[in-house]
Each structure stands twice: as C-alpha cells, then as structure tokens.
Amino acid sequence: MEDKSLGIVETKNFTFAEPPNEFELESGEKLGPITVAFETYGELNKEKSNAILITHAFSGDAHAAGYHEGDKKPGWWNSMIGPGKAFDTDKYYVICSNVLGGCSGTTGPSSINPETGKPYGLDFPLISINDMVNVQNKLLESLNIEKLLTVTGGSMGGMQALSWLAKHPNKIKSTIIIASAIKHSPQQIAFDEVGRVSIISDPEWNQGDYYGKEHPARGLALARMVGHITYMSDKSMMEKFGRRIRNVGERHKFNTGFEIENYLHYRGSSFVERFDANSYLYITKAIDCYDASEGKNLSEILHGVKAKVMVLAFKSDWLYPKYQSKEIVKACKVAGIDTTSCEIESTYGHDAFLLEIKEETQLVKHFLEKVVQAD
Amino acid sequence: MEDKSLGIVETKNFTFAEPPNEFELESGEKLGPITVAFETYGELNKEKSNAILITHAFSGDAHAAGYHEGDKKPGWWNSMIGPGKAFDTDKYYVICSNVLGGCSGTTGPSSINPETGKPYGLDFPLISINDMVNVQNKLLESLNIEKLLTVTGGSMGGMQALSWLAKHPNKIKSTIIIASAIKHSPQQIAFDEVGRVSIISDPEWNQGDYYGKEHPARGLALARMVGHITYMSDKSMMEKFGRRIRNVGERHKFNTGFEIENYLHYRGSSFVERFDANSYLYITKAIDCYDASEGKNLSEILHGVKAKVMVLAFKSDWLYPKYQSKEIVKACKVAGIDTTSCEIESTYGHDAFLLEIKEETQLVKHFLEKVVQAD
Numbered sequence: 001m002e003d004k005s006l007g008i009v010e011t012k013n014f015t016f017a018e019p020p021n022e023f024e025l026e027s028g029e030k031l032g033p034i035t036v037a038f039e040t041y042g043e044l045n046k047e048k049s050n051a052i053l054i055t056h057a058f059s060g061d062a063h064a065a066g067y068h069e070g071d072k073k074p075g076w077w078n079s080m081i082g083p084g085k086a087f088d089t090d091k092y093y094v095i096c097s098n099v100l101g102g103c104s105g106t107t108g109p110s111s112i113n114p115e116t117g118k119p120y121g122l123d124f125p126l127i128s129i130n131d132m133v134n135v136q137n138k139l140l141e142s143l144n145i146e147k148l149l150t151v152t153g154g155s156m157g158g159m160q161a162l163s164w165l166a167k168h169p170n171k172i173k174s175t176i177i178i179a180s181a182i183k184h185s186p187q188q189i190a191f192d193e194v195g196r197v198s199i200i201s202d203p204e205w206n207q208g209d210y211y212g213k214e215h216p217a218r219g220l221a222l223a224r225m226v227g228h229i230t231y232m233s234d235k236s237m238m239e240k241f242g243r244r245i246r247n248v249g250e251r252h253k254f255n256t257g258f259e260i261e262n263y264l265h266y267r268g269s270s271f272v273e274r275f276d277a278n279s280y281l282y283i284t285k286a287i288d289c290y291d292a293s294e295g296k297n298l299s300e301i302l303h304g305v306k307a308k309v310m311v312l313a314f315k316s317d318w319l320y321p322k323y324q325s326k327e328i329v330k331a332c333k334v335a336g337i338d339t340t341s342c343e344i345e346s347t348y349g350h351d352a353f354l355l356e357i358k359e360e361t362q363l364v365k366h367f368l369e370k371v372v373q374a375d
Numbered sequence: 376m377e378d379k380s381l382g383i384v385e386t387k388n389f390t391f392a393e394p395p396n397e398f399e400l401e402s403g404e405k406l407g408p409i410t411v412a413f414e415t416y417g418e419l420n421k422e423k424s425n426a427i428l429i430t431h432a433f434s435g436d437a438h439a440a441g442y443h444e445g446d447k448k449p450g451w452w453n454s455m456i457g458p459g460k461a462f463d464t465d466k467y468y469v470i471c472s473n474v475l476g477g478c479s480g481t482t483g484p485s486s487i488n489p490e491t492g493k494p495y496g497l498d499f500p501l502i503s504i505n506d507m508v509n510v511q512n513k514l515l516e517s518l519n520i521e522k523l524l525t526v527t528g529g530s531m532g533g534m535q536a537l538s539w540l541a542k543h544p545n546k547i548k549s550t551i552i553i554a555s556a557i558k559h560s561p562q563q564i565a566f567d568e569v570g571r572v573s574i575i576s577d578p579e580w581n582q583g584d585y586y587g588k589e590h591p592a593r594g595l596a597l598a599r600m601v602g603h604i605t606y607m608s609d610k611s612m613m614e615k616f617g618r619r620i621r622n623v624g625e626r627h628k629f630n631t632g633f634e635i636e637n638y639l640h641y642r643g644s645s646f647v648e649r650f651d652a653n654s655y656l657y658i659t660k661a662i663d664c665y666d667a668s669e670g671k672n673l674s675e676i677l678h679g680v681k682a683k684v685m686v687l688a689f690k691s692d693w694l695y696p697k698y699q700s701k702e703i704v705k706a707c708k709v710a711g712i713d714t715t716s717c718e719i720e721s722t723y724g725h726d727a728f729l730l731e732i733k734e735e736t737q738l739v740k741h742f743l744e745k746v747v748q749a750d
Contacts, residue, residue, distance in 0.1 A: 122628055186612040186635035190604045193636045196629055197600065201593040203578060208628075218576040225572065226601060229565045234696065237561040243666070253497055253583075254571055254660045260561035261568045285629045291618070318693070321609065 005074060006082050006089060009066030011037050011105055014142050019114065023135070029125040033114070036139050037062045037105020038097035041081055042089035044145070051145045052087055053136060054096040055153030055160035057353075058227075058283055059275055061104035064096035065089075079357045086357075086364040092149065097139055099132040099160075101283050103276035106135075110211060110276045122208035127282060129156070129290040133163040137171070149371060152176035152364075154353030155320060156283070162292045162328065165309065166301050174308040174371040176364060179317055179353045181324035182298050182331065183291035188319065191230050192284040195223030199277045208278050220277045221268030228267045233316040233349030298331035308374070310367045311341040312360065314352035340367065380449060381457045381464060384441030386412050386480055389517050394489065398510070404500040408489070411514050412437045412480020413472035416456060417464035419520070426520045427462055428511060429471040430528030430535035432728075433602075433658055434650055436479035439471035440464075454732045461736040467524065467743075472514055474507040474535075476658050478651035481510075485586060485651045497583035502657060504531070504665040508538040512546070524746060527551035527739075529728030530695060531658070537667045537703065540684065541676050549683040549746040551739060554692055554728045556699035557673050557706065558666040563694065566605050567659040570598030574652045583653050595652045596643030603642045608691040608724030673706035683749070685742045686716040687735065689727035715742065 017023035017032030024030055039062045044051060054064050054077065065081035067074050075096075080086045087094050098106035101124070109124035116123070140148070151164045151172050158180020165175045181188070199205055202219025210216060232240075237260060247257035255261070292298055309332045313325035322343055332339040344359050346352040353360070392398035392407030399405055414437045419426060429439050429452065440456035442449050450471075455461045462469050473481035476499070484499035491498070515523070526539045526547050533555020540550045556563070574580055577594025585591060607615075612635060622632035630636070667673055684707045688700035697718055707714040719734050721727040728735070 126628070183618065185609055186616045186618065186633065187604065187607075187609045189618070189633050190600075190612065190635050190639055193633075193639060194597065194600050194604065197597055197640075198573065200627055200629075201577070201597060222569065222572055222576060222597075225565075225569050229562065229569065232562075234560055234562045234693075237565065241561045243558065243561065243564075252575055253501070254575075254656050256660065256664060258561065258564050258568075258663070260565050264565055264568060265572075281629050285631065288633070289631060318609075 005078065006041050006066030008069055009039055009041065009063070009075070010068070011039050011062050013037055013105065014139050016138050016142070023138070025125055025131050026128045027126060031107070031125055034100065034107045034135060035105070035111070036097050036135060038095060038139055039063060039065075039075075041065055041094040042092050044093040044143070048145055049147070049149060050091060051093045051095060051140070051148050053140070053148050053151040054081070054087070054094060055136070055151060055157035056096065056099065057153065057155035057157045058287065059271070060157070061102065062096050062098040062106070063104075065094070077354065080361065080364070086361040092368075095140070095143070097136055099283065100135045101127045101132070101279060101286065103279040108276065109208065109278035109282055119211040121211065121278060124278070124282065126285065128286050129159045129163050130167055132286070133160050133167060136160070137168060140171075146171070148172045150174040150176055150368065152178065154178035155180055155350065156287050159287065159290050159292070163290075165305060165307060166292050166298070169302075169305040169307050172307050174310070174367070176310045176312065176367060177325075177328055178312045179314055179320045179325070179350060180328070181320055182293050182327055184288050185324070189288045191226060191319070192288050194226050196281055196284060198223040198226070199280055205277060208281075210277070215272070216277045217272045220275065220280060221265075221272050223280060224271040225264040225268045228264055230319040231350045233318065233347055235316060235347040236349055239347065293331070297334075298328070299334035302332060302335035302337060305335060305337055307337070308371055309337050309339040310363065311339065312353070312363060313341070313343045314346045314348065314350070314356065315343060316347050317350045317352060319350040380453065381416050381441035383444055384414055384416065384438070384450070385443070386414050386437050388412055388480065389514050391513050391517070398513070400500055400506050401503045402501060406482070406500055409475065409482045409510060410480070410486070411472050411482075411510060413470060413514055414438060414440075414450075416440055416469040417467050419468040419518070423520055424522070424524060425466060426468045426470060426515070426518075426523050428515070428523050428526040429456070429462070429469060430511070430526060430532040431471065431474065432528065432530035432532045433662065434646070435532070436477065437471050437473040437481075438479075440469070452729065455736065455739070461739040463740075470515070470518070472511055474658065475510045476502045476507070476654060476661065478654040483651065484583065484653035484657055494586040496586065496653060499653070499657065501660065503661050504534045504538050505542055507661070508535050508542060511535070512543060521546070523547045525549040525551055525743060527553065529553035530555055530725065531662050534662065534665050534667070540680060540682060541667050541673070544677075544680040544682050547682050548749075549685070549742070551685045551687065551742065552700075552703055553687045554689055554695045554700070554725060555703070556695050557668050557702055559663050560699070564663045566601060566694070567663050569601050571656055571659060573598040573601070574655055580652060583656075585652070590647070591652045592647045595650065595655060596640075596647050598655060599646040600639040600643045603639055605694040606725045608693065608722055610691060610722045611724055614722065668706070673703070674709035677707060677710035677712060680710060680712055682712070683746055684712050684714040685738065686714065687728070687738060688716070688718045689721045689723065689725070689731065690718060691722050692725045692727060694725040
C-alpha cells in the first residue's frame, strides 16, 4: 500500500492537427487529427519552471501515477511520482502522455481514420521516436510550457528523453535517461522481430485488419511472453520461480506446469486484454529504427547542448546492457555536457527501472535539486 | 575446405525392442520397436577400448562428421572428428547416434506407430534424457562395446554425457561435458516454452496430427528464430550484422530489412525443411525436465564414481552460462571425481562449442591422452 499516493487521477485528452493542418511526420507523411491522452500531477508554478515530462516505455501509457476511479492498482510509476517521492508533486508539475502509435488514448493504428470512418490498421503511417517527441512538444505548447525542468523515462522512454536532448535541447533544462540506448543492437532488434513475426504469423492478424473481429490474441500473447523473458534476469527468475511446479490444468501433453511457464502464459494473456497488436508492430519498429546518432557520432549531434544529463543503468539488465548506457554517457561528456551517471545494483534485469525505487529515488532527488539550483 | 576429412560416410540403422519385448522408458511406458540411426568413424581396436560416443545437441543428428554422398556440407562436428583431429579417427572408434524422439532416423513422433500404421504424433510417449542414454546403451551393446573411452557432447549432448556419468558410471572411463547444465534454469525453460507455444499456436499443428498434411511451418520457424537468438551472443550478432540493412523484398510494411532480421528468417525457414515440430516439443520437454541431481545434491549421486570428467564452458554463452558448468565441476569434485575444467574465451555465445575448435581440440586431446594413459 502506497502511503503517499496522489489519490484519484484522471486521463485528459488534447487534440490537434485537425485537417487540413495535419501534423508532418519525420517520414514526410501527414497525420491528423491527433489526440493525445495525458495525465498531470501537481501544480504548474507561476514561472512555469517546474514541469517534468515522464516518457513511458514500450507498453506503458499516460497513467503513470495515482489511481483511476475504482482501480486497485495505481499507475505504472506510482512509486516514483507523488508527494515526497522522487518526482515530488508538492514541488513539481508532472506530465505523462501516451505515445503516438499507442493504444491507450493517443492516436494509433486502432484509432478511427477520418478518411474511412474505420480504424486505421495498416493505413496508419510508420512513426518514429522523434515523431512521438514532436507530438509531446505540441502537448506542452498547449499547456503553455516553454521549458521542461526535466524529461525522463526508462527503456523506450529513455530513447524519447534522448530525442528531447538531441532534437529540442533548448526546451529542456535536463534529462534523466534510464536503462536505454542510443540505438538498438541487433540482439534487441532480433527479439522485437520475433515478437512481430509472432503477431503477423497469427492468421487472425489478417494484415492488420482485425478490428471488430477476432484479434490476433495468440500471436500477441506469444510476443509478450518473449518480451517478459527479456525484461527479467536469469537470477530474478531463479529467485521468483526456481524449478517449482504448480500445475494449473492440462493445456497440452507438454504442460509440466513449471511456475515460470504459467507465469509467462499469465503475462501473455493479460497483455492481450490491454494492448493492440498493431500498436505492438508500429512501436517496436519505431524503437528498432531509432538511432539518436543518425549514423554519426552522437557527440557531434549533442555539441553545444546546455542541458544537464543523468544516465542510469542496472547491473542485471541484459536487454539494455550497461555498455549502452556508457555509450550515452561518453557521447554526452565528449560533447561537453554536464553529465552524471550511475550503475545500480539489481537482480531485476530490465524491469529494475520500475522496481529499484530506493536508489533511483535518491539519485533523481539529488539530480533535480542540482538542476533547480543551477537556475 | 577440410583438409583431413573422413570422406564419404553413411548412416546405419539398429533396431531393437521388437514387441512383445518393448523398451521400458523411465516413465514406465513401453515403446518398440526402436530404430536408432547412427554413424561410426575409425576402427574399434581388438581390446574394444577406444570407443568414443558423441551425443548431439537439441537439433543435431547422427551425422557428426564426414560427408554424405553428394553433400557439400560435412557433419555437424566435422571440425572435431577425423584423422588427426580432436577425436582422432586414426586412434579412436567414434560413434554418434540420433536421439530417441528425434526426426533424423531414430524412432520419434514422426515414426510409424506399429499399432496404427500411421505416424505416432502425440501418441508417442514422453521421453527423458536418461531414456535417450538408455537407448544409446542398447546400441553400444549391439556393437559389443562394454566400456566407452569417453562420452561427450555440448548443450543437450552435455546432459546426455552427464546422464552417462550419473546412471552408467561403470560403462565409461571418462566424460567431456560441454556448455551444459545439471538442470535447466527457469530462463532456459522459459525460452523452450516460448518455442513450444509457437508451434502449438500454429493452427497447422493440429494437436500433432499433421503428417501428410500442411506442417506447422510458421510456428516451427518462429521457435527456431527465438532459439537462434539464444545460441548467439550480443557481441557476435554485432560483429556479424551490426545494424546493416539488406532489403530482400517486402515481407510486410514493417520489414526494414535489418540483416539480423533476414538472417533469423533464413534460419527459421531452413530449419523447417529438416526438423519435425513434434520432435521439437518432445525433445525440449525432455531437456527442461532433466535434473541430473534428482532434486538432491549431484555430488551424492556421483559419490564413488571412478570415471574422469572434463567440463568446458564458453565465456559469452548466456544460454548455458558458465555458473552452470561450475556447478557440475563442484559436484564432481565434492564427489571425489578426478575433474578438470576450462572456461574458453569466445564471443560466439552458446554456438561456441561448435566453433571454437582450436582450443577445444587441444583440451580434448590432452584429456583423452590422460584417460588412455590412466589404464
């Protein structure tokens, strides 16, 4: 039970880029209207200098903290956001929005295509991490926020934070990039491709045209099972499940009921209830194609940037291994950016950024104090 | 081009357990007749003291070395087996057989069930690693071999070698256990389960009854794609593919053509041509359920064993990490077994046992000399 929760919160909507003034994507394609689902916690101060943008990971959403009416579970980063917490809502105005291409309120492939009156499906254009950030920028403009105190996120959220640093450095005072990378390695791409093939191989996927019909639930669940293996560590699985058996019924002849198997099936099937298969395809593709260095040295791109940077990595994270965080740190330092970093001990693997709250909180608090004081 | 190849070799067959004298499995179920596909290289000496059994990994077969008539590619461990090589066929009589449950000549789920005249499919009984070894034991008896100079294999082959040590210690003078484990960790089980679910989710799988019809090719290919990620290392993928693009045609909107994606698709589709989906299910299940320690300490089980042991691990192998090899070494040493071990530097990941030939050869040669001299 959280002792210092935000209580009940609500998701809001912001819509822009009404035709004929559509939003231009990096690819040159145009999209509109775009609705952004977002939540805010705390109050914006008079100087509008206390705004923090939280950028979510692949399967996250705008509901980062507090409770929705009737829900038993709080937002995905509730342990980090709230009164007295790392992102202290007594001091800061915290914003989180669902990414472009998502399926939790922001326009994505499951949204209605105004041209056809039906869900976009594969008519939705390919999007990029920079597009997600440009949409966030529109949201901030609508909130009259000219400069963020910080922008922060883990995993794909870290890529968005890095995109803010590389593409909009004058709009942020700092960034905290957690368990992330300049670009995906072939191993990371490989795991994402397996997830995509899993969905596309499901006959129910039907070239992305499944809305109102049977969804590709088996393919999406399988993709999530693979994902979950990569989010944990060998050690955390050993601690949590070992080789314990808990037989929960005969799925098939090969069901020996190892707890880890049951856990993966559970995570797979519960994911299907909240996530759209096409969003899985669009977002993982955006992640795989992201390269903050644009084929150059990231340090060249970051040259002259004044924002402060903190980079956090976790020791047992093998999906976004620490060498990838070190590459970000090095590029920032070579670019002359005021950069701090920390490798946090953890057995949780990639999920650690959601779970290693104690040290993460201290590191974030000290960093934010430094950023505020630097004014 | 191999300079010291065995030349043309042939696969032979041995059949036993004709009804009513069926073979009893660990589970108590009976199976027969059982045909074993095997190959031999070199000559058995008069004393019958120079026999070496090679046990293959999950997707291997009896064709470990030399060339089949008309083939351009040699057997899967040709670099280790032949005149002057690690397993020197000028000195040793080398045997390799396809495992029980396999699909390359030895009785498995795709074999004809004598009771129905049709392929077994899911009527094939669940099998274990110990069953595979017991079948190998029958083959050796038919070849009049009472004691092996050594038994060796990597990955699942290492589990079979360990089974020989634990269950038939008086029938081996030594064993070389490579890149293997006493039992699978939950992470290893998790990856196998993902492969199984991939096959079972393919509508063509049809409860295992697909022989003579469309095979579950998409599910099997996807399972293999996941497998291949785990056989390589982050570093070897980076060295081999990086983020290079080589667009080989539009598979779908999300095909950006990263080379690693194309490689995985190629490995997936070529696997389908040579492997049976039901064998995938039966064999991975046997691996996941194997526990050489039988829930106790392996050292208790190995107490009093006279055979010598060598354990080899590879630094970048994250599927069978080196701590698992260390657990085998420790159990052997605590049991008082003459044990040597080596961790070989390599970036190849789990595949290293097939690729790091130079050091592996030296280690094997020195070990076998020691075993021979100990007579």
